[in-house]
Amino acid sequence: MKQNFVWHFLISFAVILITAMLCSILQYHSAYDYFWFIIFSIVSVSGLVFAMVFGIFQSKLQQSLLNTTILLVLLSLYFIVLFYGFIHIKIDWQAISEGKAQLTLLQKFFKSDLSFWLAFLAPFILSFLTYTLKPKPNFS
Known part of the structure; x- marks a missing residue:
C-alpha cells in the first residue's frame, strides 16, 4: 500500500511540476x-x-497508475489553456470601471x-466516479 502511494505521488508531482514549468x-x-x-x-x-493528497486518495481507492496519469494529464492541459487564456485575453479595464463595458463569461472565467x-x-x-462505476468482482 505504501509503495502504491509513492508511485501515485511521484506521477502526480512529476506531471504538476512539468505543468508548472510549461506555465512559467x-x-x-x-x-x-x-x-x-x-x-x-x-x-x-x-x-x-495536491500530489500528496491525491496520491493518498488514489491509493485508498486502489486506482491504477494509468488512471492517475490520465487524470493528471487532463488537469495539466486545463492549466496550460487557463494560463494561456489568462495571458492573451485582453480586457479594457478602464471601460469596465467606467461602466461602459462588462466582462464576458469567457473573460470572467x-x-x-x-x-x-x-x-x-x-x-x-x-x-471517485470511476471507482463507483467500476464493476466489483463477484466472488461467489
Whole structure:
C-alpha cells in the first residue's frame, strides 16, 4: 500500500511540476512583466500539496497508475489553456470601471481565481466516479 502511494505521488508531482514549468515558460515568453517565477512557485507548491493528497486518495481507492496519469494529464492541459487564456485575453479595464463595458463569461472565467483553485477538485471527482462505476468482482 505504501509503495502504491509513492508511485501515485511521484506521477502526480512529476506531471504538476512539468505543468508548472510549461506555465512559467508561457508566462515568461508571452507577458510583458516577469511573473514567471511567481507562477512557477504557486503552481509547484499547490501541486505538491495536491500530489500528496491525491496520491493518498488514489491509493485508498486502489486506482491504477494509468488512471492517475490520465487524470493528471487532463488537469495539466486545463492549466496550460487557463494560463494561456489568462495571458492573451485582453480586457479594457478602464471601460469596465467606467461602466461602459462588462466582462464576458469567457473573460470572467479566465480572470477568476476560482477557475484555478477549483480545478484541483476535478481529478478527485472523476476518480471517485470511476471507482463507483467500476464493476466489483463477484466472488461467489
